Amino acid sequence: MSTKKTPRRGASRRGARGLPAWVSGAALAGTFLALVWLEHRRPLRKRVEPRAVHTARNLAVAGLSAAAIQLAERPLVEPLARLVARRRLGLVQRLPLPAWARTALAVLLLDYTLYLWHVLAHRVDWLWRFHQPHHADLDLDASTALRFHFGEMLASVPWRAAQVAAIGAGPVALSLWQTLVVVEILFHHSNVELPADVERRLGWLVVTPRMHGIHHSIVREEADSNWSNLLSVWDRLHGTLRLDVPQEEVTIGVAALRRPSDVTLPRVLEMPFAEQRDAWRLPDGSRPQR
């Protein structure tokens, strides 16, 4: 009996470890700093707000979000991923595949279900209240990638737990996907002008800055596209990919919240709880046209 148990315990110990925190932290910090440098060198869009004010505000919003993730998401989702791996729960754990293939499939499915979450964040009124502070940024850069309202982070905890449990994502798949998706989210929010042909090629695989810029448009028909987060394939499969809007014709933000006074730090934090305006109409009531 003990000879049977030992290898299983060994296997579960291996499965219990995700990527070391320093690897994820270094990837995040290194990507952020590299993008900030590139944004200085090759900006894609003209800035609306002074950079220092904008970055400080976004990092303050991000700090509260990080606290919400540490306090609410990690203590629930990480033990759940370990449990899923140990007990072989969820879809991929039941498939007769080698471990690397189970991990790869889990990463794909985590990314697909984040696409679905993003669609819900726009379609479900109370979720949009929490996603809107992210879109209300008048500029789009690497700091916007971190600017999610802490309420959106809290609201996404049950979804994240359901993703892990239903897919059967163990700690390796979860931490690998989280690291890749954060690096990608930093990249596609960044205000970096890549050569158009490089971006076109990259766009076959992952979400790119011009692609995601269209999703941040004040025009609803444009914002209702490009929901993918890591791989762009999900928008291709759903027919929701748009690449036909030149970046210089995109106005970034939420139509109803165009004044700098609408998007100060206190206004951003209270936004989900404040009286809601029709996000897709300008303050004069008209719909923005491109």
Ligand SMILES: [Zn+2]
């Ligand atoms: Zn969005």
